[in-house]
Amino acid sequence: MPLVDLKDMLRHARAHGYAVGAYGAVGSNFVAAIVAGAEAAHAPVIVSFAESHFAHYDFPALIAAAQSTARRARVPVALFLDHGSGMDSAVAAIRHGCNGVMVDASHLPFDDNVAATRAVADMAHGAGVPVEGALGYVPGVEGEDAERHPGEMRPTSPGEAAIYVDATGVDFLAVSVGTVHGRLRGEPRLDLDRLAAIADAVGVPLVIHGGTGLSDEQYGALTARGVAKINYYTALSDLAAAAASNALADVEAGYTAAIDALRAAVADEVARTCAVFGAAGRADALLPACRHA
């Protein structure tokens, strides 16, 4: 199955009440494992590349490899720039082969967020690539990447969301309704009434950042209220680190044992969460609904 249009993919997900996992990849082993996990679940999948991770790999080389993996995948795949900082990174990501981009100006005042996001959306739409904007603020708490999201949570206002989507032309909206980047401390409290009000106010698929650590019931509550994309990285990072470090304890087993352990751990977690998000088994039904990217 091919690389598919992300807008078609997420429209299908929102219309049918499930979410596609957007799994953070930090190297070719992650890309392979994420696609393998989705194949095991017969689920559509988004492989996500966070700009904050670019120091850890050669992004143009990895995206080229990911395109090759996607084209040979047995499930529909999209390749996504996560937390793009602005126009330059969005242009570069699209040139290199991402078929969806996020512009994260959620730390800016409303009018500045709208202006920055609108400019990227106009450019990306000219290239046929859909855009995720963010309104409200999802802070980091602890763990990898948490420190890159300092400050306090700011919930998304449903009224502002409607104005924002209209004014920017974004295709998907990342919202702040109680999740955090990184690891959670204590019980997550989701503002589901707020989420439902946002879903009523905007027609576009909604996106949850900081998807690690919720209960299965909470994921179901999200997908029942317009969430069509769930960003999921921290748990993959934790499981990959544990699996690799266990394997590396036996030096004589070799480095490839750690690669195999990492891949198996990531693929298993991707397959598990595809089922939790309701995406498992959707690949065949989704494909005819999607233009090829």
Ligand SMILES: [Zn+2]
């Ligand atoms: Zn995020």
